[in-house]
Amino acid sequence: VFVCSCGVNIASVVDVAAVRDYAMTLPHVAFVENSLFACSQDTQGLIKERIKEHNLNRVVVASCTPRTHEPTFQETIKEAGLNKYLFQMANIRDQGAWVHQNEPAAATHRAKDQVRMAVATVALQPPLQEFDLPVTKAGLIIGGGVAGMEAALGLANQGYDVALVEKKDFLGGHARKLNHTWNGEAVQPYVDDLVQRVTSHPKVQVHLNAAITGVTGFVGNFVSTIASEGRETEVAHGAAIIAIGGHPYKPKEYLYKENPRVLLSLEMDQALREKNPLVTGAQSAVFIQCVGSREPERPYCSRVCCTHSVENALRLKEINPDMDIYILYRDLRTYGRRENLYKEAREKGVIFIRYDLENKPTVTQAADGSLTVTVRDHILGIPVHLNPDVLTLASAIIVKEQEKLAQLFKVPLNNDGFFLEAHMKLRPVDFATDGVFVAGLAHYPKPLDEAIAQAKAAAARAAVVLAQDAIRAGGVVAQVDPATCSGCQACVGNCPFGAISFIEDKKLAEVNQALCKGCGTCAATCPSECITLFGFSHKQLYTQVDEALAELEAEMDEAAGA
Missing domain, CATH: 3.50.50.60 (FAD/NAD(P)-binding domain)
Structure with missing residues (x-):
C-alpha cells in the first residue's frame, strides 16, 4: 500500500502517517510506504523497486482520483512485471481530504476506511487479460x-x-x-x-x-x-x-411560400448571386432573425444566422447605399471578429430593432402582394410598420x-x-x-x-x-454465465454500446468484449446476477460493502452484548 500526501492537498487534512500505520495492520498487506507525490517520476520508479524487492503481487495506492491517475499507476506496475489490473486506488483526496477540509479526524477516519475497502477488493482481484484485434486500414x-x-x-x-x-x-x-x-x-x-x-x-x-x-x-x-x-x-x-x-428549417409563418418576396437566407444568397431584380431593384429590406430557433420546439441558437443576415445586409448596401434595411432580432450574436460586421452595418445605416418571443413580428400582404411587417420597437414601446420590397427569414438549422x-x-x-x-x-x-x-x-x-x-x-x-x-480490447469487460442466464434480454436493451446480443438458438445473451466498455449497466440490470463485470465482481462489491460497515457492525455487536 502506497499512501500519498499529494503535497498539502491530502497531508494538510489527513494524518497520512496514521493511515500508513493503520494499513500495515490489515490482512494481506506486506508493505506500506507514504510519499509526497505518488505520481511523480521518482516515486513511480520507487514503486517498481518495492514491488520487486518485496515480491508484491497486488498494489493499492491511496491518493487522488483514478479518473486521471489510474493509467499512470497501472503502467508502472506493468513495467514491474505485474498484470496491470492487480491494482486498486483509494481516492482519499477527493472523497476524504476535500470533503472534510475542516474535520481532520473525520478525514483520517474515512481514509482508513477507504484503504481497508481497497485492500479487501484488490485481494479478490484476478489478473485480467487483453487481446489484440487487427485494424482495417x-x-x-x-x-x-x-x-x-x-x-x-x-x-x-x-x-x-x-x-x-x-x-x-x-x-x-x-x-x-x-x-x-x-x-x-x-x-x-x-x-x-x-x-x-x-x-x-x-x-x-x-x-x-x-x-x-x-x-x-x-x-x-x-x-x-x-x-x-x-x-x-x-x-x-x-x-x-x-x-x-x-438543413434550413422551412417555416410555416411569415408568408413563406405564400409570397415570392419572402425568402430564406440561402435563397437570398442565390438571389444576390443571380442578380435577381427582386433584390437588386429593392428600395427596402427586412431580415427577421431566430425563425424557428430559440423557441420551445427548438431552444438552441443556430449560431450562423445573425452573421449571415448582417453579411447580406451589407451586400444590399453595396448594391444600393440608400436602401432602407432593418434587422429584427432577439439577441444579436455576431461573436468574435464578426462583431466588426455588425459595427460596419450600423455605420452604413442598417437599423436593428429588438423583439421578444412574446411579441414576434407579424407579416401581412396586400392584394397587390406588397408586404407589411409590424414589430414592437423595443425603445419606443410602440408598434412600427415596415413595408419591405423583400423579406429574409433567418431560419433555424436542423x-x-x-x-x-x-x-x-x-x-x-x-x-x-x-x-x-x-x-x-x-x-x-x-x-x-x-x-x-x-x-x-x-x-x-x-x-x-x-x-x-x-x-x-x-x-x-x-x-x-x-x-x-x-486494437487492444478486453480487461474490464462483462461476461455472461450461460449456466444461469434466463434469456430475459434485459441486458440487451440496456447496454448503451450495443455490446450484448441475444443468441436465438441458444436462448442466451452474449457479450462482444470488443464493444464492451465496462460500464456495468448489464451487471446491474441482470435479475439473475449471471453477468460478471471483471474487476467489479459481485463478491468484490459485497466485500467492499462489508468492509465499509465493519466498524458499525462491531459497534452494534458490542451494544447488543452490553
Missing part, C-alpha cells in the same frame, strides 16, 4: 458536404482508402448555395476545387445517391452496407466519420435522417436531435462508441470555417485508429 465518411469532403481528404492524403457516401447526386451540400464566408472569401471556387480534389483522388471512392443501410463490427473492424441505385455493397473500414450536414444512423452506429443524439460527442472538451469529435467520429452541422450549427476545422480534427482522430496495426 480504411475509413468511411458519411456525407458529401464540405465537412465530409475535408475529412475524406484528411484520411486519403495520409494513404488510407476512403469510401465517401453522399445521398444526393452531387457533392458540396448546402455550401453550394453560399456566396461568401463571414470574412468575405468566395465560397464557390473553394467548393469546386474541393470537389475536384476529392473525385480525382485515387484513395477516395465516391458513392452518390447512396445511403448506409447496415453496420456491423466494432472499432478497427466495421463492415457497412451501402445501398446505391438498387445495389448493395459491403465496405470494410476501421473508422467512420458522420458528417451528414444540416438535422434530418440522423436517428437511423444513430441506431446503426450506436451513437447518441442530444435533446435537439444533433449528434452528441463523448466529451465537449476532452473528446470533442469522438463518440462514446470507439472508432466513430462526428464533424460539421450534424454535430451542431456552425459556420463554414468551424466545420472545416472540425472535419480535419475528426480525420486526425480517425487516423489515430487506422495507424495502428491492432
